[in-house]
Structures are given as C-alpha cells and as structure tokens.
C-alpha cells in the first residue's frame with residue numbers, strides 16, 4: 467500500500483523503514499528540504515542488533531494534497547501538531563489518519579478532523595534518530611492502534627503484513643489504550659527526567675522506588691478505572707523491561723529540547739482538576755520540569 471509518514475524523526479524513520487521492509491511504498495514528509503533530499507538520494511539506514519538495513523523511500527518537505535496515499539501516519543511531537551492541523555484537515559477525508567503520539571492532548575484534534583477514519587495509537591518501540599537518514603531501533607515493542615472514528619477495516623492492510631520485530635495490535639477502546647500509556651509516561655518519564663536517571667533506577671534506587679510508589683498512588687486516584695489493568699506491578703515490570711532506556715522526556719531534557727510535559731503531565735493534572743482531586747506530588751514535578759525548560763531557555 468502507499469503510506470505517507472509525516473515527520474522523519476526517530477519514530478518516523480523507524481516506521482518508514484519497517485513498513486518499507488513489510489512491502490509498503492512509503493513516502494516521508496520532512497520539515498527541512500535537505501532532509502528529504504538526503505532520504506530520496508540515500509534511503510534510510512536502520513540500525514538494530516549490530517546490523518544495518520537500508521530502505522528506499524520517496525520524500526518531500528511539504529504535504530502534496532493530490533499525491534495518492536492509502537494512509538497517513540503522523541509522527542511529529544505533541545507540541546508540533548497544532549501547526550500541522552491546517553494541512554491535516556485539508557487532506558482527502560476518505561484517507562485514514564493515524565496518530566502515534568504519547569500523551570492525550572491530541573484526542574480533541576483527532577475527534578475534530580473531518581476525516582472518516584481517524585486512529586490513535588501507542589508505540590512501545592524504542593528509537594533514536596542518529597542522523598537525517600539513520601535511526602537506531604533500540605527496543606522492540608507493539609504498535610497498538612484503536613479507532614477514534616471509523617472502522618479498523620480501513621487500515622486492515624497493516625494486519626495482513628506483520629513481522630516479529632514490528633508487531634501490530636488492534637484495540638477497541640481508544641481511550642483506555644491512550645490512558646494506560648499516559649499513566650506509564652506520567653510516572654516514569656516525569657521522575658526519570660527530573661532525576662536524570664534511566665528507567666531501571668526507579669526500581670534499584672530505594673528512594674526513587676518509594677517516590678514512584680507514592681506518585682502511582684496519587685495518579686491512580688484520577689485513573690481509578692484502570693486500577694485492575696494497571697497495578698503497581700505493571701509499572702515496576704515496565705521499569706525493569708526498559709531498565710537501560712532513557713525515557714523520551716529525560717532525552718528531551720538532556721538534549722535541551724522542549725518536552726511533552728503538557729500533553730502528558732499537564733493532561734493528567736487537568737483531569738485531576740476537573741475531578742477536584744489534588745495531586746501535590748505531580749504538581750511539584752510538573753513545575754520542576756517547566757523550571758528546567760525555563761532555565762535552558764526553551765520556555766518563557
């Protein structure tokens with residue numbers, strides 16, 4: 467199928483390479499022309515397990531509305547979505563759009579688009595962009611997709627072609643799918659970013675482990691409906707299975723890039739406010755991350 471991937475960062479490059487390997491024709495939309503020139507000329511280098519695989523793609527630095535596509539996958543960061551909205555809303559309404567962002571602030575946008583089939587998804591892979599056309603696949607996980615509007619049959623071609631290193635799963639409840647990931651990111655990303663530690667240290671450092679547990683108890687007041695599926699054991703297991711990972715928020719802080727703090731922690735705090743639940747620990751962590759961004763000159 468013809469797949470357009472919007473955004474050629476870590477996840478955009480990983481998805482473009484993996485979907486090409488599965489036999490799809492992938493077109494990448496970049497923000498910078500030099501990146502699309504590079505991708506067209508050289509393809510994508512996907513590094514995993516000491517191997518490098520090359521994938522040929524087409525690319526451009528703008529969205530060609532008239533270019534035929536069977537699906538658009540949006541892989542920009544949460545805070546980059548609002549600038550993209552006018553271009554997305556003018557794309558043909560019959561072509562499915564899939565969002566892959568962490569956080570939940572994009573749900574309103576997904577609901578408001580005029581398109582017949584709109585999906586949100588969660589990504590459990592770990593990816594790091596090494597250069598304009600190279601990406602490191604440093605953790606295999608599932609790509610879980612759920613429809614906000616329309617039917618999953620509209621993208622059934624993703625279910626037909628699968629690979630062990632790129633498992634795809636369809637879910638019915640888009641809210642629960644995103645909320646579970648949001649809680650994981652709220653807990654792990656915030657503490658690892660604030661204390662500048664890898665995910666595993668939230669278990670091995672007894673004081674961070676205690677903080678993680680306190681934060682879990684606080685946040686689960688807001689997401690009490692997820693208590694059965696998201697026990698503290700699940701959070702601990704995720705810290706262990708991703709022990710060597712640097713969370714995306716920690717990576718953003720260490721590279722002096724804006725974080726997705728609003729879409730992740732901000733969303734949880736807002737939900738708490740609406741439910742009249744006080745979240746003092748999470749509020750402290752939120753303000754601390756904003757303070758770090760301010761100190762580094764990436765927030766005013």
Ligand SMILES: NC(=O)C1=CN([C@@H]2O[C@H](COP(=O)(O)OP(=O)(O)OC[C@H]3O[C@@H](n4cnc5c(N)ncnc54)[C@H](OP(=O)(O)O)[C@@H]3O)[C@@H](O)[C@H]2O)C=CC1
Nearest residue numbers: 473474475476477496497541542543546567568589592593
């Ligand atoms: N990386 C990971 O391992 C994981 C990431 N995620 C989630 O996936 C999302 C993407 O993350 P990630 O890939 O790491 O982020 P990156 O910052 O690496 O990639 C985002 C890309 O989008 C591009 N972009 C921004 N605006 C536009 C635009 N208007 N048109 C075209 N391209 C645009 C950026 O271009 P430029 O480079 O020019 O700025 C950048 O290349 C995030 O929500 C993240 O939380 C989820 C799980 C794991």
Ligand SMILES: CC(C)(CO)C(=O)C(=O)O
Nearest residue numbers: 654655708711712713714
């Ligand atoms: C699950 C986790 C915390 C893995 O690092 C993640 O999704 C992230 O870093 O954004």
